[in-house]
Amino acid sequence: MSRKPIQFTLNGSERATFVAGGQNLLDVLRRGIGDLTPKYGCGQGTCGTCTVLIDGEPHLSCLTLAETVEGRNVTTTAGLATGNTLHPLQDAFMEGFAAQCGYCTPGMLMAAKALLDRNPNPTRDEVVEAISGNICRCTGYEAIIEAILAASRAGAPRQYG
Amino acid sequence: MDEGETVIEFRKEFFADERDDNLNEIGKPTQRQDALGHVTGRSPYFDDHLFDGLLHIRCVRSPHHHARIRRIDTSEAERMPGVKRILLGKDVPNNLNTLLSLLDFGIDDEPLISDKKVSYVGEPVAAIIAESEREARDAVAKVRVDWEVLPHVLDPEEAIKPGAPVVNEAYPGNLFVYHDRYNHQKLRYGDVEEAFARADHIVEGRYQMSPIEQAPTETCGAIAAPETNDRFVCYTSTQALFFSLGTAAKLLKVSSNRLHFIGGTVGGGFGGKVDSLHEPMAILGAMLTGRPCKYAFDRAEEMQVGAPRGAERWYLKDGVTKDGRIIARKFTGYFDAGAYTRLSSYAIIKSVGHLPGPYTIPNVYADVFCVYTNRTPATAMRGFGITGVDFAIEAHMDKVAHAAGIDPIELRILNSYRDGDMKAHRRLAKNTALIECCQVAAEKAKWEIGAAARQASSLRDGGGARAELPARTATDQKGLVTGVRTGSYAHGGNSQPSASQPAPTQPQAARQTPPPPAQPRHEPTPPPVRPPPVQPPTPPASPEPRRTTRFSSISGLRRR
Amino acid sequence: MPIRVETYGGIDDAARALRENRTARYLGGGTLVMRSVNEADQSFDTIIRSTDKSFGQIQAQGDSVTIGAGVTMAGVIAHRDLAFLAPVARVIGGPAVRAMATVGGNLFASSPYGDFTAALLALDAKINFAGQTGPGTGIDEFLRDRSRFAQSLVVSVVVPRPRDASAFRFLKISRVKPKGISLMSIAALLPQSGGRIQGARVAYGAMGPLPLRATAVERALEGQGLDSGTIERAASVATEGIEPPTNGIATSWYRREVAAVHLRRLLSGQGR
Numbered sequence: 001m002s003r004k005p006i007q008f009t010l011n012g013s014e015r016a017t018f019v020a021g022g023q024n025l026l027d028v029l030r031r032g033i034g035d036l037t038p039k040y041g042c043g044q045g046t047c048g049t050c051t052v053l054i055d056g057e058p059h060l061s062c063l064t065l066a067e068t069v070e071g072r073n074v075t076t077t078a079g080l081a082t083g084n085t086l087h088p089l090q091d092a093f094m095e096g097f098a099a100q101c102g103y104c105t106p107g108m109l110m111a112a113k114a115l116l117d118r119n120p121n122p123t124r125d126e127v128v129e130a131i132s133g134n135i136c137r138c139t140g141y142e143a144i145i146e147a148i149l150a151a152s153r154a155g156a157p158r159q160y161g
Numbered sequence: 162m163d164e165g166e167t168v169i170e171f172r173k174e175f176f177a178d179e180r181d182d183n184l185n186e187i188g189k190p191t192q193r194q195d196a197l198g199h200v201t202g203r204s205p206y207f208d209d210h211l212f213d214g215l216l217h218i219r220c221v222r223s224p225h226h227h228a229r230i231r232r233i234d235t236s237e238a239e240r241m242p243g244v245k246r247i248l249l250g251k252d253v254p255n256n257l258n259t260l261l262s263l264l265d266f267g268i269d270d271e272p273l274i275s276d277k278k279v280s281y282v283g284e285p286v287a288a289i290i291a292e293s294e295r296e297a298r299d300a301v302a303k304v305r306v307d308w309e310v311l312p313h314v315l316d317p318e319e320a321i322k323p324g325a326p327v328v329n330e331a332y333p334g335n336l337f338v339y340h341d342r343y344n345h346q347k348l349r350y351g352d353v354e355e356a357f358a359r360a361d362h363i364v365e366g367r368y369q370m371s372p373i374e375q376a377p378t379e380t381c382g383a384i385a386a387p388e389t390n391d392r393f394v395c396y397t398s399t400q401a402l403f404f405s406l407g408t409a410a411k412l413l414k415v416s417s418n419r420l421h422f423i424g425g426t427v428g429g430g431f432g433g434k435v436d437s438l439h440e441p442m443a444i445l446g447a448m449l450t451g452r453p454c455k456y457a458f459d460r461a462e463e464m465q466v467g468a469p470r471g472a473e474r475w476y477l478k479d480g481v482t483k484d485g486r487i488i489a490r491k492f493t494g495y496f497d498a499g500a501y502t503r504l505s506s507y508a509i510i511k512s513v514g515h516l517p518g519p520y521t522i523p524n525v526y527a528d529v530f531c532v533y534t535n536r537t538p539a540t541a542m543r544g545f546g547i548t549g550v551d552f553a554i555e556a557h558m559d560k561v562a563h564a565a566g567i568d569p570i571e572l573r574i575l576n577s578y579r580d581g582d583m584k585a586h587r588r589l590a591k592n593t594a595l596i597e598c599c600q601v602a603a604e605k606a607k608w609e610i611g612a613a614a615r616q617a618s619s620l621r622d623g624g625g626a627r628a629e630l631p632a633r634t635a636t637d638q639k640g641l642v643t644g645v646r647t648g649s650y651a652h653g654g655n656s657q658p659s660a661s662q663p664a665p666t667q668p669q670a671a672r673q674t675p676p677p678p679a680q681p682r683h684e685p686t687p688p689p690v691r692p693p694p695v696q697p698p699t700p701p702a703s704p705e706p707r708r709t710t711r712f713s714s715i716s717g718l719r720r721r
Numbered sequence: 722m723p724i725r726v727e728t729y730g731g732i733d734d735a736a737r738a739l740r741e742n743r744t745a746r747y748l749g750g751g752t753l754v755m756r757s758v759n760e761a762d763q764s765f766d767t768i769i770r771s772t773d774k775s776f777g778q779i780q781a782q783g784d785s786v787t788i789g790a791g792v793t794m795a796g797v798i799a800h801r802d803l804a805f806l807a808p809v810a811r812v813i814g815g816p817a818v819r820a821m822a823t824v825g826g827n828l829f830a831s832s833p834y835g836d837f838t839a840a841l842l843a844l845d846a847k848i849n850f851a852g853q854t855g856p857g858t859g860i861d862e863f864l865r866d867r868s869r870f871a872q873s874l875v876v877s878v879v880v881p882r883p884r885d886a887s888a889f890r891f892l893k894i895s896r897v898k899p900k901g902i903s904l905m906s907i908a909a910l911l912p913q914s915g916g917r918i919q920g921a922r923v924a925y926g927a928m929g930p931l932p933l934r935a936t937a938v939e940r941a942l943e944g945q946g947l948d949s950g951t952i953e954r955a956a957s958v959a960t961e962g963i964e965p966p967t968n969g970i971a972t973s974w975y976r977r978e979v980a981a982v983h984l985r986r987l988l989s990g991q992g993r
Contacts, residue, residue: 004726022295022724022758022768036209037202039428041378042460043759045752049378051817057795058817063755065748065768067726077202090200094192102199103206103378103428111816132900133815137378137429242723298761299722461760 008069010035011079019066026050026061029076037077037106041135048134051107052076058114058133077106080113088154089113089147096147100138107134112148121152175597176620195426204426206379207396212386212453216245218446219297221287221304222466223279226313226535227326230278233287234305241303243296245450248288250276253445254414259502260437263407268338268647270331271501271538273412273441278311280328280500281537283466290446290454317474317495317532328500329533337498337506337531338647344530344640348492348513350585351524351631353480356489360480364564367476368553372469372497375542379428381436381467382457385443392419393447397440398457400430405437412441413448420444432541436468436503471505471539472497473549477557480524485567487576490517494529494550499538505531508539508546514586515547518554519595520576521627525585528640570603571614581624589628593619722766724758735771736851736874745769747874749826750793752818753834776825776876779803784882787849790825790875794837797824805882805889809840809908812893815900825875829867832930833970836906838864839926840891842934843908847879864931888912892987893926894979896970903927904971905980907987911947918942918951928965928976937961938984952988956981 003018010033017032029035029052041047043062050062053075080087089112092098099105108131115122115130122130127148136144171188173180198204221233235247250256250272257269275286287304291297314320320328320335328335336344357363383397399405402424410417427434439456446454458467473496480489494512498505509529517525562569577595584590596619603610727745729735739747745767748754754768776791781802788803794810797803798819803810813822813836827837828848842864847857851874860878863870883889890909895901906926911918921942923935937958945951965976 020293020295020723021726024755024759030208031211031215034211036211039206039379040208041380044460044756045814045818047378047460048815048817057820059820060752060817062759063751063821065726065751065755065770067728068751068770081201086200093200094196097190097193097196099193099196099199101378101427101429102195102204105199106202109200109202114816129899130816133817135378137376137431295723295761299763302761302763459760 004067006067006070008071009073011075023066024062025052025059025064025066025069025074028066029061029074032066035076035078038110039103039106041103041107046135047104048107048111048131049104051110051134053110053114056114056117058111060133075110075113077109080109087113088151089116092147092151092154093144096143096150098139098143098147104134104136104138108136108144112151115148116152122149124149172597172601175594179592198426205396206426206428207382207384207398207424208455208457210384210396212384215384215453215455216290216292216446216450217294217297218288218290218442218454218456219294219301220274220285221289221301221306222462223275223282223284223286223306223308225279225308225310226282226315227311227328228279229309229311230276230286231307231309233276234307235287237305238289238300238303241291241296241300243292244289244300245292245452246290246446247300247304248274248290248442248445248449250274250286252449253412253441255412258408258412260404260408260435260504261502261507262411263404266647267502267506268331268645270329271503273438273445279308280533281535283462283537284500288442288446288456290450313535315534315536317472317497317530317534320532320534321530326535328535329502332533333642333645335533337502337509337533338642338645339506339531341645341647342641344642346509346513346527346529346531347637347640348516348525348527348529348585349634349636350526350587351489352633352635353478353489353491353524353526354635356524357478357480357491360488361483362479362481362561362564364479364481364557364561365477366553366557366560367474368556369474370472370549370552372472372499372536372539373542374464374467374469375429375431375433376464377427377429377431377433380458380460380463381434381439382455383439383443384453384455385440385447386453387447387451388421392421393444394421394423395440395444397422397424397443398427398430398434399424399437399440400427400432401435401437404435405440408437409441409444413445431543432470432545433467436538436540466537468499468503468538468540470542470545471499471508472536473553475550475553477553479557479561481561481565483565485562485565485572485575487520487522487561489524490520490522490526492516492525492527492529492550494527496529496531497534497536497539498531499534499536501533501538502531503538503540504545505539508541511546512550515550517585518551519578519593520573521578521582521590521623522576522585523631526635568610568614570599570608570610574599574610574614574617577617577619579619579621579623579627582627583630587630590623593623595619722763724766724768726768726770729769729771730773732771732773732775732851732874732876735769735773739769739874740852740872742767742769743872745872749791749823750821752814752822753826753830778877781882784884785879786882787877787879788824789877790823790828792824794819794822794824802882805886806837806840806880809837809891809893812895812900813837824878828863828875828878829871832966833903833927833968835932836893836903836926839906839924839932840908841878841880842924842932843891843910843922844880844883844889845910845922846881849876849879850874851876861934864933867931883910884912890987890990892983894983902970905965905976905983907984909987911942911988913947916946917944918947919944925963925980927970928960928963928980930966933963935959935963935984942988947988949989952985955988956985959984 007016039049041049045060045063052061111131127145253273256272259267259269261267289297289300312326314326339346385395388394406422443454443456476493478491479487516527559569562572574596578590578593582590596617744765746754746765748768748770776789778789779800780787794813797810798807846860849857893906894904908924910922912920921939923938926932938955941955959981960977965973967973
């Protein structure tokens with residue numbers, strides 16, 4: 001099978017890999033690069049567990065043809081923390097018990113980050129709309145919504161480890 | 162959360178002397194040990210393990226509810242690029258199993274890969290192992306199966322009628338056989354017909370639910386790979402690690418000490434990840450190819466092929482006195498197990514142990530059937546066996562209240578069990594609390610109930626005559642089955658002899674069997690002494706209840 | 722079969738490649754095509770895409786707006802000349818889907834998707850295909866037999882702007898809110914002249930294999946004032962001549978039962 005080289009920025013650092021014809025970005029990130037943070041939930045665009053940011057906008061990596069990220073900036077959950085310092089969203093999700101099985105969490109965090117980066121003080125309705133493409137089967141969403149609102153009000157991020 | 166905001170309200174005035182309130186964890190928020198992993202995306206689900214040369218397994222699945230397999234033609238698929246191996250039923254060393262054979266409960270009835278017939282849409286008949294998922298899917302599309310479509314049945318009451326299609330060939334009449342004797346699970350306590358004859362009201366109802374898909378965000382799956390020392394490692398999404406280990410060992414005819422199972426991080430299960438069918442397939446692939454193999458449901462498979470909570474249908478009939486006492490309750494229940502047994506047989510045991518619900522009713526009768534239909538095989542989901550019949554019971558209580566002209570909450574409090582009452586499965590009730598739940602619910606809903614109901618207590622008015630077993634219990638031999646031995650695994654019972662394959666060996670030099678290490682002598686230790694259970698105060702005149710019939714606390718799975 | 726990806730700089734090259742290869746599909750945002758790739762849809766082995774920037778352009782000219790086929794739902798929401806379409810784009814998928822899904826792609830969506838196309842149907846849009854000159858293909862004509870256009874490349878759609886903002890209304894009904902697959906969607910263009918409706922166009926999504934016009938409803942509204950009597954008459958023929966589908970979202974029976982309720986709400990100006 002012939003493969004095509006692509007280069008893009010992942011969480012701030014330059015990456016290069018080879019993609020097969022029709023390979024989606026989720027597969028390239030997980031198996032090609034080894035970033036296991038975005039997840040497979042449906043392959044259809046319904047569940048949002050594969051959500052990543054491309055140039056700051058939320059995208060479903062399972063529906064993104066990998067080679068279309070050539071030259072662009074991709075952000076995943078692996079890029080949220082800075083060293084041992086959690087992003088305020090990660091902190092708020094922990095403090096607010098916004099994760100149970102944790103499988104939707106990376107996707108939720110990316111959707112929330114896309115929101116807060118463009119709208120630092122969202123209303124509750126804006127938070128709900130921002131995560132409307134992410135399904136959670138465990139929490140009932142309330143803790144997640146509260147955590148995102150708490151992160152929007154948060155002060156300095158917390159050290160861990 | 163704002164400080165001081167109450168999420169849980171503790172009603173500590175209830176059962177205060179039965180409780181130790183110096184608790185360090187309960188009632189206080191404690192951070193999950195996996196929270197950091199979840200928010201950093203590092204929690205290792207089964208698929209979060211990278212293997213060079215990973216192969217992908219995709220199954221050829223039945224599009225029919227019910228069909229005989231005349232022929233499977235894999236010749237074109239075998240020639241497809243990237244295809245490494247195609248598995249058929251004959252490649253599975255022990256191709257017939259039932260999940261609870263590990264507990265000696267039930268007949269082996271389900272193949273890992275079917276080769277004679279299929280009994281539900283999605284049943285696998287071949288497994289393609291290929292270098293990539295795309296190549297595996299492309300090869301699946303090239304497999305040609307010659308089906309002889311058979312009549313199918315999708316309703317449990319239809320499936321037990323004479324002449325219905327035979328769904329599960331291990332059992333006669335599409336019914337699981339309980340205790341080698343009956344085609345249903347019986348509960349007999351007192352004489353309901355006699356009580357119905359003297360009741361003032363008879364209230365009947367039919368209640369049912371459809372199958373419910375657990376729909377976890379992570380689909381079921383496993384990755385298996387050859388590991389050191391001639392064993393296989395298997396990362397799995399299972400909720401039932403030891404079931405999966407035992408099932409894989411049995412299906413693949415390998416000692417479980419050659420299997421290294423790693424689970425524990427599950428992206429939602431809710432009972433839907435207990436069937437233990439992904440690990441054996443992945444491990445078999447690893448055994449036969451010598452390479453890591455991944456076998457996982459995609460979303461469409463998870464929803465259609467993955468086992469749901471099974472459909473249930475319940476018929477209830479209550480005999481009620483004019484003052485609202487339920488003196489008899491009769492259940493006829495149908496569990497739709499789908500095509501294979503899996504956990505449905507056990508769901509009914511749980512269910513029947515639960516009847517007639519949290520109420521003291523002196524005459525109780527239940528016939529509960531585990532029925533095979535051509536639906537997707539059912540499995541566990543959150544309180545399975547109980548939640549369906551509880552819906553039926555509580556819906557029925559409201560119907561009874563309406564018929565008897567009594568407030569529905571007062572009706573429940575009136576009929577509620579109390580500490581010391583004999584329950585229909587012939588054990589005394591203790592630590593009951595339905596009355597208090599009803600009282601608090603009424604209070605919260607601002608629902609007025611009368612003084613007697615407000616003042617009732619689980620700790621009072623139980624036991625005494627209510628602790629007696631019924632003087633006479635009507636029994637019957639309806640549904641008697643002969644010639645069926647349901648013990649299979651340990652007893653070598655009714656399971657069909659499988660086309661025995663020796664367990665596949667690793668492609669390397671013949672393994673030396675090391676001599677057994679010297680065993681330390683093992684002295685049996687006496688069982689630990691348990692402190693006597695706290696008993697509620699009993700009225701002085703109450704006699705000891707006669708314990709004539711014991712029902713095992715593991716619900717009859719052990720033969721006495 | 723392995724998937725081959727062909728990327729073209731110019732529209733005409735991409736259009737020719739698509740026309741000449743029946744086993745090729747054109748990649749817009751990926752929300753439909755990549756799903757098919759993930760499922761190993763055996764009907765195509767080639768993805769064709771173009772990097773031509775004109776696909777992403779929006780141009781208002783007089784009483785219409787020309788929207789490039791590659792404009793995303795997020796792009797529609799963001800553009801001030803498309804404010805009348807923003808309520809439609811806003812209920813397509815969630816934020817990530819809206820960042821990816823294109824106007825052109827939605828034209829080829831299978832039921833129950835295709836809500837944006839239902840809106841374009843009500844608005845009497847025209848579709849410009851590559852290699853075509855002239856006024857474009859009317860959307861009624863396009864939807865009459867969409868399979869004829871399977872290998873045609875949409876360049877843009879031309880949407881007449883409603884003279885009066887309240888003349889165009891849209892309602893998407895889904896069980897899951899704010900985002901969920903349509904049970905049905907209703908788009909209504911009700912221009913008024915002298916207090917009477919002239920040129921009514923009412924389109925449904927998810928009520929048939931393709932977005933379709935509710936012609937009985939249009940006849941009940943045409944020439945009438947939008948008063949409660951007219952609304953009732955329109956609601957009474959909400960599904961006349963229409964066979965709603967049964968799918969995983971709802972049965973045909975259910976759609977028939979609720980269509981009039983939702984139509985009445987839309988026509989009365991009530992929210993969902």
